[in-house]
Amino acid sequence: MPARIRVAAFSRTPLIYSSSTAFQHELRSSSRYTRHFSQSLRSSTVLRDQFYAWLSGPGQNFEKPLPGSTNYLSAYTSDGVLRRQKEETKVDEKEKSQESSAAKVANDGASIDGQNADDPATAMDNPDNTTDTPEEPEELKEEELENDQLKKESLRDLRPFPMNQQFVSESVLSESVREDIYNQVVNKGTHVVKASADANISIERVAAVVRLKQIEKNWLKDGKPLARAYSRAVLSMLPQTTSIAQAHESITDIPILPSTTRQVFHPVPESRHFTRADAAKAFSDNLKPADERMPHQELILTRKLQLQGERQHAIRIKVAQFAAQQEKERIGKREALKRREEKRTTVVAGRRWDFQIKEIKAEDVGYKGKNPKGTGWRYGMPHEDRKRALIKIPERVEA
Amino acid sequence: MSRQKFRSLKAAKIRADWNKYTLFNLDRNRRANEASRTYFQQKWAAKKATRAYHGEVIREKKWQRMFSKKLPAVVSMDPKYMAKHDGSELAMGRGSGLSSDSRKDNKILDSTTPYMQMTYFPIERRLDMAIWRALFASSVRQARQFVVHGYVKVNGKPFRHPSYLLNPGDMFQVEPDRVMFATGAKKVNNHRTRQRMKSRKVTAFKTRGSKNATKTEQDEGAEAEAAAEESPETTTSESAATQPESENADEEEADTPADTHKRLKAILAAAKEIASSPRTRELSGKTKQEIRAFKKLVSRTLSRSSKTAEHQQVTTINDLVAQMEALKLKMSPAKARNSATANSDNQSTSSTTTTDQNLVISEAEEQDLQQAIQEAIQDAHEEQQAADKSKPYKTPWQPRRYMSPFAFIPRYLEVNQNVCAAVYLRHPVARAGIAEVPTPFNMETSQLAFNWYLRRR
Numbered sequence: 001m002p003a004r005i006r007v008a009a010f011s012r013t014p015l016i017y018s019s020s021t022a023f024q025h026e027l028r029s030s031s032r033y034t035r036h037f038s039q040s041l042r043s044s045t046v047l048r049d050q051f052y053a054w055l056s057g058p059g060q061n062f063e064k065p066l067p068g069s070t071n072y073l074s075a076y077t078s079d080g081v082l083r084r085q086k087e088e089t090k091v092d093e094k095e096k097s098q099e100s101s102a103a104k105v106a107n108d109g110a111s112i113d114g115q116n117a118d119d120p121a122t123a124m125d126n127p128d129n130t131t132d133t134p135e136e137p138e139e140l141k142e143e144e145l146e147n148d149q150l151k152k153e154s155l156r157d158l159r160p161f162p163m164n165q166q167f168v169s170e171s172v173l174s175e176s177v178r179e180d181i182y183n184q185v186v187n188k189g190t191h192v193v194k195a196s197a198d199a200n201i202s203i204e205r206v207a208a209v210v211r212l213k214q215i216e217k218n219w220l221k222d223g224k225p226l227a228r229a230y231s232r233a234v235l236s237m238l239p240q241t242t243s244i245a246q247a248h249e250s251i252t253d254i255p256i257l258p259s260t261t262r263q264v265f266h267p268v269p270e271s272r273h274f275t276r277a278d279a280a281k282a283f284s285d286n287l288k289p290a291d292e293r294m295p296h297q298e299l300i301l302t303r304k305l306q307l308q309g310e311r312q313h314a315i316r317i318k319v320a321q322f323a324a325q326q327e328k329e330r331i332g333k334r335e336a337l338k339r340r341e342e343k344r345t346t347v348v349a350g351r352r353w354d355f356q357i358k359e360i361k362a363e364d365v366g367y368k369g370k371n372p373k374g375t376g377w378r379y380g381m382p383h384e385d386r387k388r389a390l391i392k393i394p395e396r397v398e399a
Numbered sequence: 400m401s402r403q404k405f406r407s408l409k410a411a412k413i414r415a416d417w418n419k420y421t422l423f424n425l426d427r428n429r430r431a432n433e434a435s436r437t438y439f440q441q442k443w444a445a446k447k448a449t450r451a452y453h454g455e456v457i458r459e460k461k462w463q464r465m466f467s468k469k470l471p472a473v474v475s476m477d478p479k480y481m482a483k484h485d486g487s488e489l490a491m492g493r494g495s496g497l498s499s500d501s502r503k504d505n506k507i508l509d510s511t512t513p514y515m516q517m518t519y520f521p522i523e524r525r526l527d528m529a530i531w532r533a534l535f536a537s538s539v540r541q542a543r544q545f546v547v548h549g550y551v552k553v554n555g556k557p558f559r560h561p562s563y564l565l566n567p568g569d570m571f572q573v574e575p576d577r578v579m580f581a582t583g584a585k586k587v588n589n590h591r592t593r594q595r596m597k598s599r600k601v602t603a604f605k606t607r608g609s610k611n612a613t614k615t616e617q618d619e620g621a622e623a624e625a626a627a628e629e630s631p632e633t634t635t636s637e638s639a640a641t642q643p644e645s646e647n648a649d650e651e652e653a654d655t656p657a658d659t660h661k662r663l664k665a666i667l668a669a670a671k672e673i674a675s676s677p678r679t680r681e682l683s684g685k686t687k688q689e690i691r692a693f694k695k696l697v698s699r700t701l702s703r704s705s706k707t708a709e710h711q712q713v714t715t716i717n718d719l720v721a722q723m724e725a726l727k728l729k730m731s732p733a734k735a736r737n738s739a740t741a742n743s744d745n746q747s748t749s750s751t752t753t754t755d756q757n758l759v760i761s762e763a764e765e766q767d768l769q770q771a772i773q774e775a776i777q778d779a780h781e782e783q784q785a786a787d788k789s790k791p792y793k794t795p796w797q798p799r800r801y802m803s804p805f806a807f808i809p810r811y812l813e814v815n816q817n818v819c820a821a822v823y824l825r826h827p828v829a830r831a832g833i834a835e836v837p838t839p840f841n842m843e844t845s846q847l848a849f850n851w852y853l854r855r856r
Contacts, residue, residue, distance in 0.1 A: 047408040051423050062422055065803035073426055073804050160807050161839040163428055166513040168833060169807035172814070204567070205813050208822035211570065212815035219818055220773040223700070225780035227575040229796040230582060231816035234534055237798070237806035249810060250475040253830070256512075258469055268490075276486030289486075294476050303482030389464055396566055399554040 065237050069150055070169060075157035084151045158239060171239040173201070173209065173248065175231075180244050181206055182213040193323065197296050200247040254293045259284045298323050412451040413839050415531065416538030417805040425804075425839055445847030449840055453519035454528070456543060457562075462522070466852045470517040472829040515846040516834030523811070523827050523836055526553065526571060527561040532837070533814045533821040534806060535573040536581045537799065545581070550574040565823040572820040576790070583792035584799050666719050667697045688765050693722060696772065718779040722772065809835050 058080025065071050066082075076082055158169045173181075181199060184190045185206065192210075196203040219226060241248045266282040268274055277289040291300060298319050305315045348355040365374030369381070377383065385392055404410065406420040413428065414421050433441060454462055491497045522528055527543040530551065536542035545551055546561040552572040553563065565571070587596075671694060697719060785795040808814055811828075814821040827835035838845060 051408055051420070054423055054426070055419060058426070059419070059423065062804045063800050065798060065806075070806070071803035072807075073422070078426075160804060160837070161425065163841040163844075164516065164838055166516045166832065166834045166842065167837055170810050172808050178815070202824070204822075204824040208570075208813040208824055209815075212813065212818065212820055212822065215572075215818050215820055216815060220777065223773070223776045225575070226777060226817040227579060227819050228777065228781055228817060230575070230579055230819075233796075233798045234582070234806065234816050237803045238808060250830075252476045252478055253473040253828075254476055255828070256472045256474060268494075270492070273487050274490035276481075279486060279490070290476055291481060294478075294481075296478070299478035300481050303479050307482060391564075393560040393563055394558075395564070397554045397556060397558060397563075397569065399568075399570070 065233070068236070070153055070158060070237060070239055072158060072160045072169065074159040074162045075153065082150075084153070084157065088151065153239065169239060171241045171248070172235070173205075174235065174240040174242045177241055177244055177248075178209050178213055181209045185210050186214075191323075191327075193296070193327075196251060197299065199244045200249065200251055202249055202251050202253075203295060205249070251296055252294050252299065254290055257287070259287060297326070412448065414538070415452050415455065415528075416540070417799070417802055418538070419801045422801055422804055428839070442847045442851040445840075445844045446851040449519065449838070449844065449848040452839060454522040454525070454539075456527075456540065457522070463852065465521040467521060468849075468853060470514045470829065471520060471826055472512050472514060472517070475830060510831040512829050512831055513834040513842060514829055515842050515849055516838055517827070517829045517836050518845050518849040518852070519838060520827050520836050521564075523809075524564045524823075525561065526551070526558070526563040526565060529565055529812065529821070529823055530571065530573060532809055533571075533812050534582065534808060534816075535578045535819055535821070537802075541581055545573055545577055550577045567823060567825045570820060570822045572818065575819040578819045579790070579796055580792045582799055582802060584797040586791060586793045663697065663700060663719075666723060667694070669723065685764055689768055692765060692768065692772075696722075718775055722775065807837065809837055811835055 058076065058078065061076055061080055061082070062071060062073075075084070077086065155168060159165065159167065160169055161167055177199075181195060181201070184195045184198075185192060190198075192206050193203055195201075196206045199206070201209075216226065260283050264282050268278075272278075275289075276291060280287040280289040291297065294300070301322055302315060302319050305318060310318075344358055346357045348357065360375045362375075365371050365378065369378050384390060406412075406414065406418060408420070408423075411424045411428070413424050433444075436444075450459075450462070457465075489496050523532070527539055527546055530536050530542035530545065531539045536545055543561040547559060549557055549559055550573055551558055553565075554570055555572075558571075700719065787794045809827065811823065811825050812821050813824055829835065840848075
């Protein structure tokens, strides 16, 4: 039985939004809730009002994207103040007199009423402006000033879900980086693996970037309209990796296999030199050591040679040889598979099509006639496509 | 799945969409003390909450079959560390290293891997979910609708199965217009607002003192009446159809397909004339190639004119005319320049080398020209899109409200927004400190949900 958690995690009942006392004050004093015919409040109406109060209060920050930055929930306090900005203005706030703090409370109230469409943070900075509705050009200027001063987001500001600390909105490749990668691979002819190691972007991603960029180029050539406005807007809302020199992601990941997640009691003499290769063997006979499972094994070799004090030129040659050898092995494996498949099939050339014939054994169904490797329908067995819980749609789409 | 309670404030559920209700529920969702509840109750509540977000369209039985207790994770290896050590330092002494120093060097061992947040990883493989995660739709249900309605391609082929489980390396594309619709601001489709806007337009027309003002007003009045009766889609198509007859105030909209075809043909004829004129023989190879490329572009556009939409044709025509003007302008100074260089080269070297040089330059410059033409076409498209009544979204395009707090793209996808295409690189994984499955719930809730599904009921 799995371990029990004593402290429960999720509340089924909705929690009343109670970030500022001004909200509740507003709700209580509102004449909309004092009904002539009933003394009790309908809870749903209260909830709805809280919802709209939130939307016109802290929720306003999320209606439109924050220019030049991401705009996630956890970047704001529950009052709707941008945390980064709050930290910056903290020092100034201390210097301010108590009068301004009194004005601040008034501002909060004003913003909740929905009269002031301004950002609460801006309202806090200049209390004089909030008494009467500010003019548009002034508002714009303020916003521009803010964004110039806006700090870069920290990890805290990049969490879209305030409850989930383990999920972070990770950066995406910017347009310029995609273009650079495409140039590297297609125009300069750099090998995908090399380009991946140089740019610190995983091999699959480099390949995908090139593939998608090629489609974009084709569209451009055909004069097909691109979704540029969409692209610009979306990318401005996301954290970006803006240069190839920036490390984008880890390129040396190895999957954790189920066979390695168990604890193994493997006694060895103390004098034994027990390496990663031995550890892999202890887990499973077929398991390769981490050094051989890792993508970009040439990086280990480079470091090793550097530690041995080899010259840069020699290192480059050796690493290139190693990479070439690996590529050869990879191609060799693919070819071998192909050859094996060819050996299994007999091709009979027809007038319009070639007939590919493979040998099938009737005994493959096994003793009970239920082995899935068997071919053909057997008397009394239900058709696969009629069975429950079987996937009846395509499982792969050939590219 | 009842429609009424999908976004309730009372029984608040976090849904897989970009709705403001979802945002509000996300913001007020806090941990509560549930010590008084039984373990079963806790698990039930966690399952209920998480399933409302993860694959809400999937039937429970199907999800139970998809569920896997083996959660994928990766470790990031440090090549520097691996080059320095062969792993024996961790097995020294009694089997756990001689001292804690060797462990200090190894950063991997420090932070934990949040496996439990990966509970719903199989759902992230679904096509509809991936489309939503790539920010091509505003909710999973909308993504699902796009697939079913045939706006989605997988590996370049039309594909209509929203429950398709993507394989690593699969590419999916969504029709850009649908994406712009899904993620764009809402079009004002209110009849009254439209009437107001129309009347404003008519008064503006009157003040200009045009002869056709009264006629146009009548026509627009009739159109507005029709608009009141019909659904938005039909009205737009109808008004587009009636426009050429009633209006001649707007020059661009007055073009019929036949007209555009004629204009294209005229441009092609002009281009041919330029190319075959005796003056061109004196021009440099570069300019000649430019002219040839232009001719080719025009003929290609002409051949494609029957397939493309009318508004697109108008832009391309305007664009082509602008290009032709530019070419004509270019021809005279280029001629002078060419003759000057030819003279100077004739003095020093043979004529063959000069032509070669010209060709080399022209090739590079032709690429630039091609790129410039492509850019110009895209700009023209964008200008066209800036105010396009026929679009089902507000133009010029703006992101929809409350989109930015939901805008993130997980690392297992690589997205190209320009063509609205994405590649599913690999399955989502957990790594030290990070779980790639985007879930709004905390680790304890996910763990309770995981425990619920550990045993089949």
